Amino acid sequence: MTFLPLIGAALILCVVGLRASGLVPKAMADQIHRVIALAASSAVLVLAFVLWRGFDPDNPGVQFVQHARWITAYNIEYFVGVDGISITLIMLTALISFIATIASMPWWPGNAHLDEHHFTQRGVAGYMAMLLILQTGMMGVFVALDMFLFYVFWEVMLLPMYFLIGIWGGSRKEYAAIKFFLYTLAGSVLMLLAIIGLYFNGPQEVVDGRLVHSFNILKMAQWGRAGGYLAAPLVLGFTFVRAAWIALFIGFAIKIPMFPFHTWLPDAHVEAPTPISVILAGILLKMGIYGILRVNFAILPQATKWAAPAMATFGAINIVYAAFVCLAQKDLKRMIAYSSVSHMGFCLLGMSAFTQQGIDGAVLNLWTHGLISPMLFLIAGVIYDRAHHRNIEGFGGLAQQVPEYAGLMGLAFFASLGLPGLCGFVSEFTVFLGSLVRWQTLTILSAVSVIVTAAYYLWAIQRMMLGKLNPQYSTLPDVNWRERLTLYPLGALIIVFGFYPQAIFTLIEGSLRNLLLPLQ
Amino acid sequence: MEHADNIARAIEVSWLWLIPAFPLLGAALNGLFGARLQKRYGKPAVHTIAVGAMVLSCLVAEAVLWGKIFGAAPSDRFLENHLWTMWQSGALKVDLSFGIDPLGMVMTMIVTHVATLIHVYSVGYMADEPSYWRFFFWLNLFVFAMLLLVMGSNFLVMFFGWEGVGLCSWGLIAFWYTDLEKAKAGFKAFIVNRFGDFGFIIGLFILFWSLSGSWSSSGKYLPERRLSGRVLGTFAEPARLSQNGVRLGPTVEFRELRNQVVDEKSGVAERLSHMQLWGVPVLALICILFFVGAAGKSAQIPLYVWLPDAMAGPTPVSALIHAATMVTAGVYMVARLNFLFALSSAAMSVVACIGVLTALFAASIGFFQYDIKKVLAYSTVSQLGFMFIGVGVGAYWAGIFHLMTHAFFKACLFLGSGSVILACHHEQDMRKMGGLAKYTPITRWTYLIACVTIAGFPVASAFYSKDEILWKAWTAGSLAAPWLGQAIYLVGAIAALGTSYYMFRSYYMTFTGEYRGGSGHKDKERLEDPHSMAAHVHAHASALAHGEDGAQVAASTQPHQHDASHGAGPDPHHGGVPHESPKSMTYVLIALAAASILAGFIFGLPSAWTGQEPLLERFLAPSLPAAELVKFHEEPHATEFLFQLVGGVVIAGGGWLVARILYKDARSTAPARLKEMFPRVWALVYNKYYVDEIYQATVVRGALLLDRVAYWFDQNVIDSLVNFIALLGRAVAYFDKFIDEHLVDGAVNGIADLTLNGGRALRRLQTGHIQSYLYGALGGAIAFVILQYVIR
């Protein structure tokens, strides 16, 4: 356990970066803020990489555990650690945050008149601080092993997101931000109720000579697996486990977002500035699935079994319904947002089948979608920065004007539509393979989405890139270096994980197998 | 039958990966640096990379053939090259590995060699293309994907290639993307193929799970506990072997699957044969789903609609992808899975019937098309139908043989048509051609040889392949109904007659009679010296007018590479009269024409003639274990001779005669009269039976409607609900606010407000204006006066 301080260091670095960016003098400070944010997020990336190197994939339990007493009255601890599921998401968080930070740098430094109204020029200190707080919150959610701590981090991440959308967003930013905030908060309330319920019905232990309940997730999971929650009193006519499961699930489903709780997502995405969309799609959506695995699956396996058909159904609806909605979109970013809804449905479908392939595919999908959707949003950001609109039909024939951009867009789109050789395919295939064994009809229905997905992406390419060049855009510049720095790493990773996804499977398989065993 | 011999054991050959690696390298170089290379070093740099990669790939393939396959005993001809495990999840283990067995070898040789020839041809054909590098990037990438497809040792690698070729097909059909119609054709091809891929993966999933369990009548999965331990068979299990040493359990590896099915001791074949899902025999279900995939890729009914539109791509692309290689992937897959298909007579019958229907249907559309490439496209669809008859009735080797001969003669036809199109200045309408025989002699002769071949005259290779297929259909004994084979034969024979007719029709319309086309340019240009610079510029201008290279205005300023690289050949864009193509193109034509004649003699002389099985059949035998399972009626050799006579001479000759009478030298008026006699029928066939329109009205409209409904629902129901709840919350909030502000706070604030407001109001009196004060005084005085009167 020599790696104990690692996670803590990752978190502290975020905080240090944030403090410093608040304290430096105002004059000429913007550059310093940017450098600090970059340094902090790259340090986190490096640490996350070190963590990954030190992680032992053969150990399915939690590693790098860190314990500290926090609120003794309720036996709340600062208790963090990582297992196979969280290590992948920590890597993802570090990577995507880093890329989002690069994307928050001034857009086109040599081109001041294009640059000065850009969101990257407004309130730099606040923006960078919010970004780093957000990163802390996200990291915290993935490492927390104390239920209360988990909830605290969950809320910590909410607030900066609200401001980032509400201040640096587009024309309807206030509406989108408040919708996002209230929606998520509503879910959090349900979650909090369920967490308190789990606490009071959960395992007890003796601390300092007193018999107290525990917020420790691992102990709760042990207790839940042993059927400890089955004896709890009824809630609103449901057994306790089912009621708690539903409350938690709705809380997480809003974050995924699951049909019919998904409408905050397109609005938030459309209004958010590009790096925030990147984080929103790349990481925040993953928390819903992560929460379901960490809390619902681990602590309430009996209720999870009971709810599997509903999960699968909603997953399938997500996939097919959102895919069709995509086909109707005119706004590029809105289309990508709905495609996220569609792709997150794969996770629900795969998880609900309780097969190794299904759940592996679901978690891999977190990772692959976490690579692809940021790239998609960056792509949308590139064109929006230049043309100041995102109307798919307002372009045409751009491929000859901006060939490099067209190629990158093609890569991202084909990755998202599940072209073999790019990483989206692997998760899609594995999820479908795993879920077919249990939900044949739903899987076959969902697989129809591969056609629809191809249709909307190719149609978008056709309308934007092919055909005669729209003369309005005959001077459109191609991608610049800042954008290359964000797009090429993602593109390369998409290809690498298309041919070697085993790098992720090795990490997650053991932990997921443990999670599955009580569900079989 | 000795089963232990039947089991294929792999021999590791560590350099198989080089075959697909070279094209990938070429694609990577041209894709990343092609534009810069072309700008700095000119087009030769680009095509040297591309063609060089192909030649190297060819050489490696040859080395495998001569070094590893021919020298080895038949049971040692399963080569594998395991690179790394891509992913493993439970019982699913996906390796990136290549396998070459005799079937894969044949396909690899066809793909590498035909592709190399077509690369060479493209050097001439695409000489004027500004995006030269992009063309060769896609072409090399395509060959890479195609090699993954044929060399993949498991379903997943095959599927990587399967989708990869689809991607390249999209990129190449839409190569001249500035023309939106061409972009749309690419779009259509990709989407229709996705329907097929959907069938492919669902079939694969069902097959995968069927290997470790079965389904109850209600569709619930019953894992084979024995195999899987306590859980659903989803976790990785220690390998379990059958008595013959075959690894059991779910797998995606072709060889393992083959061994499991072939090995009787494993009981897998028997278990699969009795398994049902949703009341359908599971094997038939799997095979038909796979066939849906094959139908998408190989353009069979009902998914053939994309192929004719795919002719929007450059002609070498049509030859390579949409005739010789990619579209045959479906046939290859069925042959690859012969051991599964042979177990299900229902699936075999479906394959054969769809094949023969497609053959007839497409041939009939070919009758009336005027676009030379459209004729060839429908001909391809039709010929693919013949291949499916072959693999459907169980004559797998014959299907593959036809695939091979078709690759030669159809590539020759397409490239010949490309040469014709260049000769006629990008004119594709056969009504505007004619009489090209004297301008383009090499093209004419090679085209004629290919026509003779496809029509199936004895001596030419398609005679051996097509007639073998039809003969096998006649004698087929493993189909669902005993009469089905004969019925397929009859329909197939009619289709073959049609094939002969429309191919010779295209030949006569194109090459005989008088040249009917204009120059394709404005006439005044014809007077100019064809080698003047003005003609160069004009050539580009005309290419622009044809939408060939769109907005690449830079074209006319670029150095003209064509004459530099092919100084001997006349420039294809010059002058008004048709002209022969450059040597790089005609040599390829000659090579392909020779191959289409010779392939028959080398590989496929029927056993009725020589007394032993054809070379190709013997060669392929290890890959096609099911060929022994499929039954054929024994017929005397005399009958077979008779059939070949009918097939070869009557069918081919009949079609040729009719075409000659109607279309030779464009003298006969019969075609026009026939058209007037049956206008409805003519319109129906000419418009391809309106299938595209029907799809447009049903599938496309349906999807578009559905997406609008879904979006409307999203915006107006779900989002409204959300907003309504928000509104409700706000209404409550306003109500609360009202009560709070006006009742509770009102009392407290009222007093304070009164003081404040009173002071504020009084303050207004003191304006500082003397006159206002005076007003006040005056008002006061008047008031007192009035008051006095009132009081008194």
Add this chain to the structure above:
Amino acid sequence: MTSIGLPHFLIVGAALFALGMITVVTRRNAVGILMGVELILNAANVNFIAFNHYVEGPGKVTGQVFSIFVIVLAAAEAAVGLAIVLAIYQTFRTIDVQETDTLRQ
């Protein structure tokens, strides 16, 4: 028609007062206001003289004395008033009474 009596003088005096009052109230020019004040004072003079003649009776001089006082006062007032106007002008660069509302404070 009878001879001119007291009411006629009173009417003239009232009319003069009214005109003066109107002048004072409506004029924005400080000099105009001073002139209005003169009118008001003269209206009072007319009344003094008339009451002296008709009510006090001939031979009495109380009213005349008052009038003399008023005239003297008016002269002094005009001098002081104009001096104030000058001072206002030097302070505010205007003699518009609407502008000079510092009296409010």
